[in-house]
Amino acid sequence: MGGMTEITGSTTDPSAQDPAAAAAAASAPEWEQRFRAPRVSLPDWAEDAPDRALFVSNATGTYELYAWDRATGEQRQVTDRPNGTTDGVLTPDGESVWWFSDTDGDEFGVWMRQPFHGGRDGQSGDEPATPGLDASYPAGLAIGRDGTAVVGRSTDDDGTTVHVVRPGTAPVEIYRHRESAGVGDLSHDGTLIALEHTEHGDAMHSALRVVRPDGTTVGELDDTEGGTKELGLSVLGFAPVAGDPRLLVGHQRRGRWEPMIWDPTTGTETELAIDLPGDVVAEWYPDASALLVMHEFEARSELWRYEPEAGSAPVRVETPAGSVSGATARPDGTVEYLWSSAAQPPVVRSTSGAVVLDPPGLKAPASVPVEDVWVDGPGGRVHALVQRPAAPAEGPFPTVFEIHGGPTWHDSDAFASGPAAWVDHGYAVVRVNYRGSTGYGRAWTDALKHRVGLIELEDIAAVREWAVKSGLADPERLVLAGGSWGGYLTLLGLGTQPDDWALGLAAVPVADYVTAYHDEMENLKAMDRTLLGGTPEEVPERFEASSPLTYVDAVRAPVYISAGVNDPRCPIRQVENYVDRLKDRDAVHEVYRYDAGHGSLVVEERIKQVRLELDFARRHLATGTDPSAA
Structure with missing residues (x-):
């Protein structure tokens, strides 16, 4: 069990070794300190070597990725790339690290492999992990105990393919389909492969297929009934013990996500008596005797232990109030989890009472807690999270509506440096879990089809009206902001609700829906066909109604747009089309382009982008303080 540790060697925070840099970092505005403070993810451990x-x-x-030998305390930086790396997997024996190598954030690349302790003479030891497979978008990866890998790939030409790669042999294709799919898991003994697929054409609701390594089918599970029902399934993992073919599956049969156990070799389905509101997911304890349950409800999360064979009720695993963004059960029975709240920065904790990883150097300053607000909207009660500046105590405040991406995601009571920066500068921040958000039941998530964007904006408008009437928000200083899908909703809202917003800040947005569809990665095309009911050629009126470009001439508020030039999700060409239309009529706008993909993994780049947004708002709203001084 890991206790307090330090990140050593090349992983050390540079400011911790340079007194002048450390002093400069400590004297920087608190909002910048939150971004610069070293953070760590929840450590993922090797199944057969849990100390790695x-x-x-x-x-x-x-x-970047880091390897940690928990037995010796040694930690080593695995990857070192200008635009960062976050996708990595340990082999079951802990001997190798697989990591995904793309080009400047474009998400198109190949899997690389290096020894857990690195190569000789200080070299990384990197080598191609799947020779014979060309570059692609990743579509899942599972690695077996004998070195066999199951590799999911997605390309514009081939759709989704799945290959079995055995050491020293050429890759063998076992699956191909035009619609989106992915590798879910590989059984403990390597004889069963779980795939998620959307062959029925509904990219929001997957079906499952379990196959042998030769591609022959063992079992099928499809709650969509060929696409006639909007019920999805997800792979949560095979039982982690030898000879056990059971698969933990997420399903939506009772209007929310919850787990069940499926034996694909017999077809047996075992319902689980986990009676909790909201969405429920789970993973196995290492000996398969129990499930670690994560419960998401009304923007917060908690953990439970459940023993399927005992027939007893779940037992709460105590965690502080807030959000658990990841958790894992260790072989000794303890649970490690990554926790934060809107007020308190993230930390990797253990149920033993220890802090699992505590990086050295600057610590992130706290922020203010969130308040829960429920507003009646056209599709039901809308949940919003509100943060108020500490001073002055009374509103109305200039207010930022920070809209989450996804769209199938949700804002939660979790630490976020961006909203905290606005609060530091005297703004209230409102985050809306509009229809399309997860965590409020299947019907809420699925409600946005066909009138895409317009439905979400109806919910945002209802919360905006509450914010003004309640005295929280100054109606003359309302900012609509967001990234990815939130950036899309920002541009769409500025055009369809031009009287409601004083300013717009859109990061990596969909701006021209038709061009975005044609340029984006293949699995997002499948999602758009599901959301809008077809392609731009098949349902042109829906794409036109949901595209910000349609309404660009109605935009009156100043607009700030930032975009990554290598973004495969919201490609740069469609952003340029929108910007050109703003230019044509001399609309007030600024554009910042940066050399990365769908956002940046470089801390100073993130700070630069927030500083530019804060400054744009300060200049056009005549409010707040200079972001370089606050």
Whole structure:
């Protein structure tokens, strides 16, 4: 069991070794300190070598992968790339680290492999992990105990393919389909492969297929009934013990996500008596005797232990109030989890009472807690999270509506440096879990189809009206902001609700929906066909109604847009089309382009982007303080 540790060697925070840099970092505004403070992810450990772990940290100023030998305390930086690396997996024996190598954040690349302790003479020891497979978008990966790998790939030409790669042999294709799919898991003995697929054409609701390594089918589970029902399934993992073919599966049969156990060799389905509101997911304890249950409800999460064979009720695993963004049960029975709240920065804790990883150097300053607000909207009660500046105590405040991405995601009571920066500058921040958000039941998540974007904005408008009437928000200083899908909703809202917003800040947005569809990665095309009911050629009126470009001439508020030039999700060409239309009519706008993909993994780049947004708001709203001084 890991206790207090330090990140050593090349992972150490540079400011911790340079007194002048440390002093400069400590004297920086608190909002910048929150970004620069070293963070670590929940460590992922090797199934057959639990003292070997892999985690992500920003300790050098860029998010990279680190190997950790918990028995010796040694920690080593695995990857070192200009635009960072976050996708990595340990082999079951802990001997190797697989990591995904793309080009400048474009998400298109190949899997690389290096020894857990690195190569000889200080070299990384990197080598291609799947020779014979061309570059692609990743679509899942599972690695067996004999070195066999099951590799999911997605390309514009081939759709999704799955290959079995055995050491020293050429890859063998066992699956291919035009619709999106992915590798879910590989059984403990390597004889069963679980795939998620959307062959029925609904990219929001997957079906499951378990196959042998030769591609022959063992079992099928499809709650969509060929696409006629909007019920999804997800792979949560095979039982982690030899000779046990049971698969833990997430399902939506009772209007929310919850787990069940499926034996694909017999077809037996075992319902689980976990009676908790909200969404429930789970993973196995290492001996398969129990499940570690994560319960998401109304923007917060908690952990439970459940023993399927005992027939007893789940037992609470005590965690502080807030959000658990990841958890794992260790072989000794303890649970490690990554926890934070809106007010308190993240920390990797253990049920033993220890802090599992505590990186050295600057600690992130706290922020203010969130308040829960429920507003009646056109589709039901809308949940919003509100943060108020500490001073002045009374509103109305200039207010930022920070809209989450996804769209199938949700804002939670978790630490976020971006909203905290706005609060530091005297703004209230409102985050809305609009229809399409997860955590409020299947019907809420699925409600946004066909009138995409417009439905979410109806919920945001309802919360905006509450914010003004309640005295929280100054109606003359309302900012609509967000990244990814939140950036899309920002541009769409500025055009369809031009009287409601004084300013717009859109990061990596969908701006021209038709061009975005044609340029984006293949699995997102499948999602758009599901959301809108077809392609731009098949349902042009829906794409037109949901595209920010349609309404660009109605935009009156100043607009700030930031975009990554290598972004495969919200490609740069469609952003440029929107910007050109703003230019044509001399609309007030600024554009910042940066050399990365769908966001940046470089800390100073993130700080630069927030500083530019804060400054844009200060200049156009005549409010707040200079971001370089606050």
